[in-house]
Amino acid sequence: KLDRRDLRSLPPPLDQRCSQETLRLLQRIYAGLDDADGLASVAKLRNETSLEERILDSEIAGDWTQALACYEQLLQERPGVMRNHFSMLRCLRNLGHIQTMLTHAEGCIARYPREVASFSAFGVEAAWRL
Numbered sequence: 001k002l003d004r005r006d007l008r009s010l011p012p013p014l015d016q017r018c019s020q021e022t023l024r025l026l027q028r029i030y031a032g033l034d035d036a037d038g039l040a041s042v043a044k045l046r047n048e049t050s051l052e053e054r055i056l057d058s059e060i061a062g063d064w065t066q067a068l069a070c071y072e073q074l075l076q077e078r079p080g081v082m083r084n085h086f087s088m089l090r091c092l093r094n095l096g097h098i099q100t101m102l103t104h105a106e107g108c109i110a111r112y113p114r115e116v117a118s119f120s121a122f123g124v125e126a127a128w129r130l
Contacts, residue, residue: 020047027053036060051077055087064095082115089122102126 018026023046030038039060043049049057051074058067071088078084085108092101105123109116 018045027056031056031060064091067091068095098126098129
């Protein structure tokens with residue numbers, strides 16, 4: 001049996017010992033290992049979750065619908081970040097939303113002509129699948 005003195009000698013729970021920065025690092029490690037269970041555990045420990053962390057959690061869990069909703073929000077907040085457009089296009093592909101993928105790629109080609117080669121690759125892939 002444990003008495004109160006024993007409980008005081010126990011270390012604090014992990015979420016009280018780890019900074020949010022450490023938890024973000026653990027999340028990247030578990031994501032790199034493709035460890036959904038580890039990511040789920042880290043997600044439960046976080047006090048705050050950024051949009052990027054929710055996207056990563058969703059993608060690792062295979063919840064592409066949730067990831068898409070997060071990408072849409074992210075693109076509303078930061079429309080000029082190309083990486084976000086490419087990630088959303090991959091998400092649309094994983095969901096099988098090929099027509100939407102093609103439409104988004106065409107819009108990006110018109111809006112960001114310097115990235116025409118990269119967006120064209122997604123457009124060609126979508127057109128081929130249709």
